[in-house]
Amino acid sequence: MQSRRKLRYRLIVSFALFGFGLSALFAVASLYVRAKVEDQLVVSALQHDVDQAVDKVIAHPDQPASSELIDAWMWSDRTIYKAPLDWQTLSTGVYDMNDVDEQGRPRHYKLAVRRKDGIIGFVRYDVSREELGKRQLITALVLVVFLFSVLSLAIGVWLSRKVLKPVSELANRLRDFRRAGKAEPLAPHFADDEVGELAHALDEYSARLTAMVERDREFNSDVSHELRTPLAVIASTTELLQGSPDLTPKLAERLKRIERASRQATELIEALLLLSRAERRGPTRGETTEVGKVATDVIESQRPQMRGKPLTIELEVRSAVSVNAPASVLAVALTNLIGNAIKYTLEGSVQVVVGDGGVEVIDTGPGIKPEEAERLFQRGVRGEGAGGSGAGLGLAIVRRLCELYGWDVAMRPRTDTNGAIASITFS
Structure with missing residues (x-):
């Protein structure tokens, strides 16, 4: 099923999701690139520094060891015991280390180790500043993502108003035409x-x-x-x-x-x-019509159809019922219902009952199927046994008239014997 959301809402959501997705992708890519480049640079710099320091000691044993980075130590196999205990067994490479400084604060650093010709070199690189920079970068990126999302949302709202303004104006003019009637x-x-x-x-x-x-x-x-x-x-x-x-x-x-x-x-x-x-x-109103009187006239006009049939028709007015509609409208509706009852009833009786805010036409004909009762009010649909006359428009006209004046018309089969009941309930 297609979405029923307004075009403006879909446009706003699309811009907001686009801005958020683009910003989030930018943030993830930035973090990945920073981490990759930082790791490569730090590892390369530390390894190069410890290599040059060891080579310098080997080339000039009389000179003290020096490093281009802060905190560098050189020991031999005999003096390695002076190094911290967790350093002494480390092989050549770069390690992530954690300990505490002189003030007892946690410290995170990278340690580069080089073993060559009995000389063991250590270079310590404090990465606390790098971690602080990383946290600051993450904070900045989160802020950028938020600002980009808000900006995208604002752009979406503005563009939706700008783009859809002519459509809204067109809809408003159409509503004005409907109210004005022209x-x-x-x-x-x-x-x-x-x-x-x-x-x-x-x-x-x-x-x-x-x-x-x-x-x-x-x-x-x-x-x-x-x-x-x-x-x-x-x-x-x-x-x-x-x-x-x-x-x-x-x-x-x-x-x-x-x-x-x-x-x-x-x-x-x-x-x-x-x-x-x-x-x-x-609908036209203002005229009060007596249902019983109209039913009497309709019955008299339909009596010629009963000639040659063992059929009786009678009117029972249980209570006076009046409707606020022209007599011609009610006469057409009752003529179709009573005429159909006489037409389909070959023998027996047709009874017209007026009362309780409506009128019922009860016959002893062949009856109707419950599932076909509603279909009989459609254009061109005729009941079984209709013969060759009629186009199936009578009940359709009755339904339109009743809908116009707010009446309820219905057909149902009888439960006590053969036949059908057609009824109109006046509101």
Whole structure:
């Protein structure tokens, strides 16, 4: 999984780690080089000094031994007993020695020994100053590492602000556009760099999106006008025909069916247009709708689907329920739920129960599988036994309407017998 840390934070950490790593590497390398060079120089100098001192004694026995370094001693095999006890058995070479001085303080020194022709030479080199210098170097290097790390961190913070300032400004302008509800060109406010290219791409995307929204708004307006006009003509013509004195009962029933279908189509169009507008601006409220009344109208409009079926439908209002939404929205939702129940139930009953802050549609159809209940609300998904009619959009529209107004819609199988229960819970 990719890291979700902010780019500025990653930049700061990268600079800090780079500075620390570089400083630490420099410190380690400095210590190694110093130790290597110091050891080579000290060993070479001591050995050279003791060699020249022994050679001088051999060449000039009458002259006292001398050394180019401080604290040099020369003994023979007969006088070696005068040397300190821990020196007497040492062979030619350079040794690290530790003892105490005349004041009883610990002392660390290097001792060079040379044995040649019965002459034994010793040169003592005090390395206390070297150790002090080493401690001082370590202290200085630790301070340098700390200062380099702090400097790298400061540079990282400064660079992150400098580099990411255009990105932050671009994000702030986008937030301002969202609050203002309109978009303005972004590219003129930024330089011709990567951020400017991003702003230009966002401007192009915003222009395309605005044009698409405008086309959608114009289309909705045109559809609303073009569909409402013929439906209004159908409704008015049906009303005039129903007032005819020579109207037969059979013809009157057919006119009522036309009237209900026209009203249902009008409500569906209004609900869809309302859904289209509300998804951009928010739901329309302020209108109180009685759920029981809308359910009664929907049941009456769906009765023609029951013809030829041994099926009964009844409404049970256990308590009055009102919602703050247009009646057309509730009618579309209930029409889909009740219509599906009648469509899938070949025999038995469909019961619509209003109460407890919601409405339930209970049928005795084939039922649904629990794992498919949620999938039925997806676009294009149809239940088993749907036949050849329908496109699988009804429940998807119901879900969108319910989400818009904060209602909960669900489907579940019955546990007492075959069938399904569709419910809407109003918040």
